[in-house]
Amino acid sequence: MTNNLEKKxxxxxxxxxxxxxxxxxxxxxxxxxxxxxxxxxxxxxxxxGVIEYCNEDFVESSGYEExxxxxxxxxxxxxxDMPRVIFKLMWERIQNKENIIAFVKNMAxxxxxxxxxxxxxxxENDKGEVTNYKALRKPAPKNAVQEIIPLxxxxxxxxxxxxxxxxxxxxxxxxxxxxxxxxxYIEKLITDNIGVTAPGTxxxxxxxxxxxRFFGIE
Numbered sequence: 001m002t003n004n005l006e007k008k009x010x011x012x013x014x015x016x017x018x019x020x021x022x023x024x025x026x027x028x029x030x031x032x033x034x035x036x037x038x039x040x041x042x043x044x045x046x047x048x049g050v051i052e053y054c055n056e057d058f059v060e061s062s063g064y065e066e067x068x069x070x071x072x073x074x075x076x077x078x079x080x081d082m083p084r085v086i087f088k089l090m091w092e093r094i095q096n097k098e099n100i101i102a103f104v105k106n107m108a109x110x111x112x113x114x115x116x117x118x119x120x121x122x123x124e125n126d127k128g129e130v131t132n133y134k135a136l137r138k139p140a141p142k143n144a145v146q147e148i149i150p151l152x153x154x155x156x157x158x159x160x161x162x163x164x165x166x167x168x169x170x171x172x173x174x175x176x177x178x179x180x181x182x183x184x185y186i187e188k189l190i191t192d193n194i195g196v197t198a199p200g201t202x203x204x205x206x207x208x209x210x211x212x213r214f215f216g217i218e
Contacts, residue, residue: 023064023068023072023076023109026107026108026109026110026111027111028079028080028081028107028111028113029110029111029112029113030113031112031113032112032113032114032115033061033108033112033113033114034114035061035114035116035139036057036139037138037139039057039061039138039139040055040057040136040137040138041054041055041057041058041061041116041136041137041138042054042055042057042058042134042135042136042137043055043058043069043074043134043135044123044132044133044134044135045074045132045133045135046131046132046133047130047131047132047133048073049073049074049075049133050071050072050073050074051069051070051071051072051073051074051076052070052132053070054066054069054070058137061106061108061114062076062077062106062108062109063108063109063110063112064076064077064108064109068109074135077106077107077108078106078107079105079106079107079113080107081105081113081152081153081156082104082105082152082156083152083155083156083159083167084159084164084167085155085159085164085167085168085171086102086104086152086155088164088168089102089182090102090118090120093120094120094122094133095130097122097124097130099119099120099121099122100120100182100183101117101118101119101183101186101187101190102117102118102186103115103116103117103118103140103144103145103148103152103186103189104116104117104118104137105152114139115139115140115145116137116138116139116140117137117138117139117140117141117144117190118135118136118137119135119136119137120133120134120135120136121133121134121135121136122134141190141193141194142193143192143193144189144190144192144193147189148189151171151174154170155167155170155171158170
C-alpha cells in the first residue's frame, strides 16, 4: 500500500510540474503578508490538485485574480522554502482518505509570503470514490511558525543535498526524538499557541476535520 501511495504521489508531483502555470512565477520577496485572523482560505481541487473553486479570502491572500487560479495547479501558490516531504505526507494521507494538519508557507503573486495551517476534507461520491479535496486554511499562530521554521529549513536543506527520502527519514527521527508522532506534534504546536483544546479520540482526530473540532468550520 505504501509503495502504491508513493508512486501515486510521485505521479501527482510530476503532473503538477508539467502543468506549469501560464503566469510567470514570481521571485520570492522576504516580506510577510499579515492575514486577517478571522479569515478562512478555502479551495476545492480535483483529484489531480487542479483548483476548481476558491473563496474570496483565498483569492485576496494569493494576489491572483480568480480566473488565474481556477484551472491552475495548486502549486501556483507554493513557496520554494517549503520542504517537499510535507506535501508528500499530505498527499499520501488524503489519498488514503485521512485528514492531516500542516503548516504551509505560501507565496503570493507579488512574491511575498504568508503562513497558514491547513486542514482537509475529502469528498466522495456514493460509491466511495474520491471526487474532490476541500482545503481549509487559517492564519498560523506566529509562535508556532517560529518553531516550525528551523525544522522546515533543515528538511529543505537535506532534500536539496540528498533528496526527499533522506528528509523523510530525518523527520521521522526528529519526531522519535520527542517521543511523539506527526499528528500529536502539530496539534500540540497549535493548541499551545491558540489556547484551545479540542475533544476527540486519536482515531476521530485522524478521520475528522480539525477546523470543525476547533472552530466549527467545515
